[in-house]
Amino acid sequence: MTLKHFLFRTFAIAAMGAAALFAPVSQAQSAGQQYATLNPAQPSDTPDKIEVLEFFAYSCPHCAAMQPLVEKWAKTLPANVVLRQVPVAFNASMADLQKLYYSLEALDRLDLNDAVFKAIHSDHQRIFEAKAITDWVVSKGVDRAKFTAVFNSFGITSKTQRANELTKTYNIEGTPSIAVGGQYVVSPSMTGSYQGTIDVAQERLNTLLKK
Known part of the structure; x- marks a missing residue:
């Protein structure tokens, strides 16, 4: 099975969990294109x-x-370009990981971003819920009381709500997906590779920078 076919199957499964997030904004992908265009x-x-x-x-x-x-x-x-990461929650079980990202951002500890991926995918740690997440973050030298206060704050809740709105607005059906300038969406399921996704996103960005 090729990477493209594997990714397509993975995205399809994720899309089933995201069915309730469909929004009025449409994505159109023409034949031969490796990206979708948003309208509007x-x-x-x-x-x-x-x-x-x-x-x-x-x-x-x-x-x-x-x-x-x-x-x-x-x-x-x-x-004049800013890259923002938007944590996605296709279901309620993913919500605490959204809060983890925004809490690390608020505490200026996004240096731990890569460590989260490593903990989950290399070390197979089940840091998916608030208690396990908090214990893990504390093990990395973050003050427990400070993290807990931020994690449960109104500001973090607002950011996760905005992330959910963006996920819905952009019709994101699977991750990773990259939106460029509010006009294009690119993903590995479209390009067939991770680097190809970056390359196509850069091409779309270049068209906007020339305007």
């Missing part, structure tokens, strides 16, 4: 910058595999 295009949440959104889930093995490529690509983006 979506505005940026970051003023005066082109947004690149990576929809991901810590529990997703494809996201873990593509993470180093995303990090490398992010370092090459010009000043």
Whole structure:
């Protein structure tokens, strides 16, 4: 089985869990294209910058595999482009991992981002619920009381709600998926590879930068 076929099957399974998230915005992928075009295009949440959104889930093995490529690509983006990672929850069991990402961001500890992927996919630690997540974060040197307060805060709840809105608005059916400038969506199921996804996203970005 090719990577493309494997990814397609994985995305199809994820899509079944995401069926309730469909939104009025449509994605159209023409024959031969390796990306979908959004109609209508979506505005940026970051003023005066082109947004690149990576929809991901810590529990997703494809996201873990593509993470180093995303990090490398992010370092090459010009000043008028911002890359934001958007944690996706296709069901309630994924919600605490969303909160984990935004809590690390709020505490300026996204240096632990890669460690989360490693813990889940290499070390096979079941850090999917609040208690296990908190114990793991504390083991990495983060103060328990501070993390718990942030994790359960209104601000983190608001960010997860916005992530859910974006997932719905962009019709994200599987992870990883990359949205470029509110106009295009690219994923490994479309391109057949992780690097191909980055390459096509960069091509779409180049068209927007030329405008």
